[in-house]
Amino acid sequence: MKLDVPTLFVAVTLLSLLTAVWVCVMAWGQPSREALWAWGAALLSFFAGNLLFALQGHAPDPLPLISGNLACAASLALMQLALWRFQLRKGLGLRGLLPLALVPLFGLLFANQQRVLLGLFTLLFVVQIGLILGALLDPAQKQHGRGRYILLITFGAVELMLLARLLAVVLGWERVGSGVELDQWQAMVFIATLAAVISVTLGFVYMIMERAELRNFELAMKDMLTGLSNRRAISDQLHAAVARAQRQGQLLSVLMMDIDHFKRINDSYGHQAGDRVLHGIAQTLSSRLRAQDQIGRFGGEEFLVVLPDTGLDGALILAEALRAAVEATPTQWGVHSIAATISIGVRGGVVTGADTADGLVGAADAAMYQAKAAGRNRVEQSSR
Numbered sequence: 001m002k003l004d005v006p007t008l009f010v011a012v013t014l015l016s017l018l019t020a021v022w023v024c025v026m027a028w029g030q031p032s033r034e035a036l037w038a039w040g041a042a043l044l045s046f047f048a049g050n051l052l053f054a055l056q057g058h059a060p061d062p063l064p065l066i067s068g069n070l071a072c073a074a075s076l077a078l079m080q081l082a083l084w085r086f087q088l089r090k091g092l093g094l095r096g097l098l099p100l101a102l103v104p105l106f107g108l109l110f111a112n113q114q115r116v117l118l119g120l121f122t123l124l125f126v127v128q129i130g131l132i133l134g135a136l137l138d139p140a141q142k143q144h145g146r147g148r149y150i151l152l153i154t155f156g157a158v159e160l161m162l163l164a165r166l167l168a169v170v171l172g173w174e175r176v177g178s179g180v181e182l183d184q185w186q187a188m189v190f191i192a193t194l195a196a197v198i199s200v201t202l203g204f205v206y207m208i209m210e211r212a213e214l215r216n217f218e219l220a221m222k223d224m225l226t227g228l229s230n231r232r233a234i235s236d237q238l239h240a241a242v243a244r245a246q247r248q249g250q251l252l253s254v255l256m257m258d259i260d261h262f263k264r265i266n267d268s269y270g271h272q273a274g275d276r277v278l279h280g281i282a283q284t285l286s287s288r289l290r291a292q293d294q295i296g297r298f299g300g301e302e303f304l305v306v307l308p309d310t311g312l313d314g315a316l317i318l319a320e321a322l323r324a325a326v327e328a329t330p331t332q333w334g335v336h337s338i339a340a341t342i343s344i345g346v347r348g349g350v351v352t353g354a355d356t357a358d359g360l361v362g363a364a365d366a367a368m369y370q371a372k373a374a375g376r377n378r379v380e381q382s383s384r
């Protein structure tokens with residue numbers, strides 16, 4: 001394959017500029033705009049690097065080499081910054097930009113030794129990409145999604161290529177020319193670099209889209225105060241559980257619970273303290289449920305628990321354990337320790353074809369009101 005190097009250069013340069021501009025446009029008004037702007041700046045820096053490398057032969061050596069590598073190091077530093085911003089880490093400080101100072105320093109020290117310069121710049125990029133890979137693999141970050149895998153695979157491949165190049169330079173296999181003319185081999189490296197830049201950009205944009213999607217899903221299905229499923233989500237889960245239990249003739253229990261005298265807590269300690277109590281009780285309840293059980297905030301201070309494969313006896317035992325756990329776990333609010341109790345209504349047993357999700361909730365709700373009437377902080381079962 002014969003590559004027309006000047007045409008290739010124009011294509012690659014234009015494409016990198018266009019990608020940079022579109023990423024900056026995409027950043028407009030986005031919640032993750034800081035990260036996207038940093039990424040856009042990284043692409044612009046990569047574009048500038050291409051232009052500077054092209055000055056080889058037209059500007060005194062090793063100026064194009066040093067300035068081009070400086071722009072590439074800046075591009076990697078900005079990608080690292082973008083990732084840091086995406087991961088919401090506290091400030092990158094000047095650490096991420098430190099490697100940039102090394103480029104002119106190497107240039108001054110080894111101006112006439114192209115091989116040493118090439119080796120040092122390659123080593124610098126290996127370290128920079130290593131830091132990016134480290135951030136992507138950091139177990140302290142809750143990371144998942146396909147975008148991250150695209151970044152890991154691409155940066156991983158580039159890191160291997162750079163390590164191979166470093167070895168070739170050290171062993172003297174890599175031909176270090178005057179750099180005046182781009183040869184076919186350099187043109188291939190050029191294309192591979194552009195492909196990698198486009199690939200990591202797609203991965204990064206995809207990561208941001210995945211996060212926005214997750215956030216929308218959480219807003220639609222989660223109760224923001226307690227972190228539990230909201231009314232819509234727990235109702236959907238109950239409908240699905242009822243349909244499954246009816247199909248398979250299985251047991252299903254439903255618990256409706258309500259915090260006792262919650263108004264008094266709000267009136268005595270304030271609404272914020274009430275919110276904290278709600279959150280604390282939600283934690284106490286959800287930490288005691290099995291993985292297959294579902295819990296949601298059904299109303300202001302009401303929770304609904306759905307227990308698949310559970311008959312009345314098992315549900316009553318669990319309800320009593322939950323009641324006792326809430327009673328034994330007061331919420332700390334400043335110097336105050338706020339005690340709270342809950343009343344629970346239980347409806348459990350085999351689900352028949354005549355049962356509906358609303359009917360089960362109504363029965364558990366009626367039992368819960370019996371518990372209130374009988375003195376609160378207790379469990380009652382439905383007679384229906």
Ligand SMILES: Nc1nc2c(ncn2[C@@H]2O[C@H](COP(=O)(O)OP(=O)(O)OP(=O)(O)O)[C@@H](O)[C@H]2O)c(=O)[nH]1
Binds near residue numbers: 258263275
């Ligand atoms: N802090 C806070 N309070 C809430 C929230 N949602 C509902 N409430 C309050 O919960 C209280 C419920 O009061 P009531 O329905 O009278 O019931 P209660 O005081 O718990 O009394 P019983 O249920 O009869 O034991 C009201 O004061 C609501 O304002 C919330 O998200 N945060």
